[in-house]
Amino acid sequence: MALQSIKQAFYIRDYVSIFTTPSNLPVYTAAYIPGRALCYYEIFRSHKELLRLLAKSSRIYLPGSGSGSELIGMSAAMLHVPPAKQHVQLYMQDIGDWSKVLDGLEESVRRQWKLDSNQLHCSYEQGDVLEPSPRRDQLIQEADLITFMFVMNELFVNKAKSMALIQSLVSNMKKGAYLLVVDSAGSFSHLKIGDQTYMIYTLLDAIKSLEKVISEDSKWYRYPGHLQYPLDIQNMRYFLRLYRKL
Template identity: 45%
Template sequence: MVSTAQDTAISTPKGPNPNKAVFGGKNALGKNHQQSILNVLRMACADALKQPDFVLRLQEIKRRFYERDFDGIFLESANLPVYTAQYVPRRALCYYEVFTSPEMQKILHSHPQIYCLGAGSGSELVGISAACCNALSGPDMHIKANPIIVHSQDYTNWEPILDSLASAIRYKWNLSNEHIEYKFSIGDLLHISSDIEQQISSADLVTAMFVFNELFADKANAMNFVKTIVKFLRPGAHFLLVDSAGSFSRIKVGNKNYMSYMFFDSLTQVFEPIVSDNFRWFRHAAGLDYPLSIENMRYFIRLYRRK
């Protein structure tokens, strides 16, 4: 559970599934890991998918995306369940792939505190939780240890959505509070508060996944975000940057265009690159069962360690 919020439009079972055995590590995901992730989302988004105005509301969300009117999407609470049902599946599948890489599994094995920026819709929560099933497998999977903490941050209240996703995860995969703990807080990355600074400084891993480019609607505040990561990420901690590999990531400064990751790449005295790839495709498996179409994704990835 992320919270005790009751006024959510999505109803899911609370807690682990009493008909299942104890947590089974990577076996919790079954034979088809991608389908297992979609089954969690189908459960969590069941009420949203049945809304009579789902298609009309989704069309309005797409229109506002085209106009880059993000507040018009995310400050309307009725849009949030529809957004999650439509857009989270492909990203959750992609993020699962990212977090099952050897470099990310090594971090998860250390039972880190993860601070996920701009992560209210739940893609990180679902993808990381699925990857944790892999990381918590093996001979020491039942040894008592501090739980992995996934702290989702966003600028509007996604708590009911995250609560529903967390409940579905615990029910489907039998992940308990001993394995993983979920937190959520509200904060604005364009006007960074002392709480955001404190969360960055205490995290073992900070993620910015498909959020950094959106900050460049205000270049001055976007650069302040870069400065904040540099200043408050502690030595030895990691910063994961993932975003579109297309033109959306090109930022114009003066008369030149730069890919957004170049702002962090240039800070060689601060960051050690662990993973650096300018172009990746995530292609989902064929034959997956979900009520809505799922698109493939093209993205870049950077994993830095703070020196």
């Protein structure tokens, strides 16, 4: 029932109602997170720039990460690098109250993969990344990596605030810090400006102070066929951009 109403709300792009209805949150995580976590694991494991960040002391700011795919995918990728210098700090943030869901996932990650609190530090705060605040500036300024994983196109429902967020990223990111944007390669990521339609990444690609490090316009993640899960795991077609602040 809850899954059906989540699907209907997605169809009409009513994202706020999905993620601010507490009973939806564990259902959303159970249905959508396994596929995404597998995809993010693959992304982090297969790109040396990203894997390197998981092998040392790094601060990572993750807006829109409450449902836990980033936590699971990145923790799993951490197992592919030597643990000695690993000190990865995840600053997860989301508009919904995901703390209970994330507590449970963090506990499983630590138990299953033996990641101690020095290797992996997790913090979660509920907040709207579109609202300018000194805290948002601080999270951006201190981050070595900022991720927007299947979040950007939801944010762009409010174009003016999203443009202001991009502006704040550009002016606050430290030199050498990375910005990772992964989102649907399909029409969900269309951005209409006047009577023209662009992909959201076109806008980011045009920013002079962001160097494109990895650029993939359309990639499929197909989950390994031998995996078994009680619900359907969806293959995903996504675009990926990794930028470095100049």
